Amino acid sequence: MKSYFHLDMDAFFVSVEELFDPSLKGKPVVVGGRSNERGVVSAASYAARKFGVHSAMPLRTAYKLCPQAIFVEGRRERYVEYSRKVYAVLQKFSPRVEMASIDEAYLDLTGTERLLGPPLAAAHALHNAVREATQLNCSIGAAASRLVAKIASDQAKPHGILWIPPGGEARFLATLDVRKIPGVGKVTERNLHECGIRKIGDLAQLDAAFLEKRFGKWGLALAGKARGEDAGGWFDGEIGEGDDPKSVSHESTFSVDTADTATIDAMLVRLSEMVARRLRDHQLHARTIQIKLRYSDFSTFTRSKTLDHATQIDTEFAAAARALFHKSWSGKAIRLLGVYAQSLEAGEGQTNLLEEDKMQRWRNTLAAVDKIRGKYGDTTVSLAAGMNAPFRARVHENPENLPGKDPRSKGLDK
DNA sequence: TCTGGGGTCCTAGGACCC
DNA sequence: TCTGGGGTCCTAGGACCC
Numbered sequence: 001m002k003s004y005f006h007l008d009m010d011a012f013f014v015s016v017e018e019l020f021d022p023s024l025k026g027k028p029v030v031v032g033g034r035s036n037e038r039g040v041v042s043a044a045s046y047a048a049r050k051f052g053v054h055s056a057m058p059l060r061t062a063y064k065l066c067p068q069a070i071f072v073e074g075r076r077e078r079y080v081e082y083s084r085k086v087y088a089v090l091q092k093f094s095p096r097v098e099m100a101s102i103d104e105a106y107l108d109l110t111g112t113e114r115l116l117g118p119p120l121a122a123a124h125a126l127h128n129a130v131r132e133a134t135q136l137n138c139s140i141g142a143a144a145s146r147l148v149a150k151i152a153s154d155q156a157k158p159h160g161i162l163w164i165p166p167g168g169e170a171r172f173l174a175t176l177d178v179r180k181i182p183g184v185g186k187v188t189e190r191n192l193h194e195c196g197i198r199k200i201g202d203l204a205q206l207d208a209a210f211l212e213k214r215f216g217k218w219g220l221a222l223a224g225k226a227r228g229e230d231a232g233g234w235f236d237g238e239i240g241e242g243d244d245p246k247s248v249s250h251e252s253t254f255s256v257d258t259a260d261t262a263t264i265d266a267m268l269v270r271l272s273e274m275v276a277r278r279l280r281d282h283q284l285h286a287r288t289i290q291i292k293l294r295y296s297d298f299s300t301f302t303r304s305k306t307l308d309h310a311t312q313i314d315t316e317f318a319a320a321a322r323a324l325f326h327k328s329w330s331g332k333a334i335r336l337l338g339v340y341a342q343s344l345e346a347g348e349g350q351t352n353l354l355e356e357d358k359m360q361r362w363r364n365t366l367a368a369v370d371k372i373r374g375k376y377g378d379t380t381v382s383l384a385a386g387m388n389a390p391f392r393a394r395v396h397e398n399p400e401n402l403p404g405k406d407p408r409s410k411g412l413d414k
Numbered sequence: 415t416c417t418g419g420g421g422t423c424c425t426a427g428g429a430c431c432c
Numbered sequence: 433t434c435t436g437g438g439g440t441c442c443t444a445g446g447a448c449c450c
Contacts, residue, residue, distance in 0.1 A: 061415045
């Protein structure tokens with residue numbers, strides 16, 4: 001019998017911010033940006049949630065619901081640092097650990113009873129160890145499947161532990177809303193409601209053939225999930241497998257929509273550079289480049305191009321991104337731009353022989369550039385076309401970050 | 415409700431090949 | 433030539449998660 005644990009940090013971003021500024025404790029706090037910015041809530045304190053504020057809600061809406069809330073920008077490096085601390089603790093309990101996101105993890109504690117005791121005892125030990133290392137609280141679910149462990153930790157929130165003994169899954173799940181199943185979002189929920197299915201128990205009553213007919217492959221997986229089984233969907237495979245990224249991307253929403261070609265091109269170049277840099281950090285090459293554009297009315301389009309070789313070079317991304325953009329742009333104002341790298345391959349990408357020498361020189365240059373960027377921050381060095389308006393403004397805001405007096409002197413010519 | 419940014423997985427049509 | 437079926441790649445879109 002398997003023994004899986006799901007550990008989820010309580011109001012993670014907010015709790016980390018409270019560690020750095022204890023005066024925030026107990027107050028309505030919203031992490032994600034200023035209250036009048038374009039953007040959404042990343043995390044809300046329990047005090048803020050009482051006013052109806054929740055994550056993914058537009059910041060301006062959060063402000064209307066709770067004007068007295070403290071809005072903080074949020075500092076990702078801090079969350080990454082604490083996430084690593086949590087991971088280090090969990091590794092002491094089992095080598096089979098997987099961070100499912102920055103603030104949650106799965107553990108396989110199968111066969112550890114003699115060492116750690118029964119599930120509830122192990123869960124308490126986990127909770128205490130995390131608390132000791134980070135001063136942060138978490139919630140823990142334990143069960144014979146990852147799916148049920150995850151749902152259990154959600155039910156245990158905040159600051160709770162819930163163990164579903166083998167055989168108790170159906171009874172535990174029966175009264176919960178179908179929405180509690182990971183993977184069932186707004187759309188699937190609506191579709192299920194239309195069939196008169198509201199609770200997971202309703203779902204478990206139906207036969208798999210009906211669900212497959214109505215919802216395809218997904219329906220079949222749903223039938224299993226209603227019974228607490230992992231099979232089908234993301235819970236396939238063992239914990240700790242598959243940590244190579246499948247895509248790398250950056251996107252950005254303009255603070256004001258723009259149709260200015262120079263601004264748009266500069267943003268495409270900047271996003272391309274950020275993507276390429278991350279690929280080089282991961283020692284990956286990409287064969288498919290995709291862009292995303294979103295207009296003022298929120299209509300969104302993607303365009304992609306698969307190259308005959310894999311690359312990790314800024315200029316190739318930028319050229320492809322700009323070509324894709326200008327081929328499909330209607331000329332109307334743009335709200336968001338994104339650049340994505342897919343079909344990732346490890347190691348050296350292939351280039352044809354003629355280009356090889358040029359590429360190698362580029363790689364050397366980029367390696368030097370990455371070093372400078374690593375030292376002084378991402379915005380100090382850029383391709384000439386990336387040195388345009390929105391970007392340069394940021395450089396001037398932080399003159400103390402600059403290696404020299406004139407940032408443009410560090411810009412690279414083509 | 416005027417709607418971020420980083421991802422994963424799935425579907426579906428068309429091209430192309432055998 | 434009025435016409436099959438499967439496999440794989442490419443492209444676009446969408447649901448969902450944190």
